Amino acid sequence: MATDRYQHGLDKMMEYMPKGNSGAASHLKLADDLKDIAPDVTRYMVEFAFGDIYARPGLTKQEQALVTISSLVTLGTEPQLELHINTGLTVGLSKEQITAAIIHLLPYTGFPRVLNALAIVKKVFAERDADDAPETQAG
Numbered sequence: 001m002a003t004d005r006y007q008h009g010l011d012k013m014m015e016y017m018p019k020g021n022s023g024a025a026s027h028l029k030l031a032d033d034l035k036d037i038a039p040d041v042t043r044y045m046v047e048f049a050f051g052d053i054y055a056r057p058g059l060t061k062q063e064q065a066l067v068t069i070s071s072l073v074t075l076g077t078e079p080q081l082e083l084h085i086n087t088g089l090t091v092g093l094s095k096e097q098i099t100a101a102i103i104h105l106l107p108y109t110g111f112p113r114v115l116n117a118l119a120i121v122k123k124v125f126a127e128r129d130a131d132d133a134p135e136t137q138a139g
Helices: 004-014 027-034 039-054 061-075 078-090 095-104 111-132
Strands: none
Touching (some): 027 078, 061 095, 061 111
């Protein structure tokens, strides 16, 4: 049975989930991938990260996403960056905003981290564009 804190965090986390894109990197997929080896990590992510931190006032969802993306680029954590680029798009960041924020990091993090991040951006944008493309019927 979920605690109130867990449910509060889960409700907040769902606000950041990609809609209709089951293959996209997401916090739910991450939680599912960890449930057999580290189920407590999922609880920490839901209760602490989303229930406590993401629920704080002061930043919009878009601002939170840009701060997170910038931090992940600086740290060089590409798998988490992929997840949070998807999150940023989900909460309304444009491709231009995400790309501009990453380019803005050049003097602070250097070319290798920015180039690696832009490769992840390109991958996520292509996946999201493919998911948004209308299906065609062979005939």
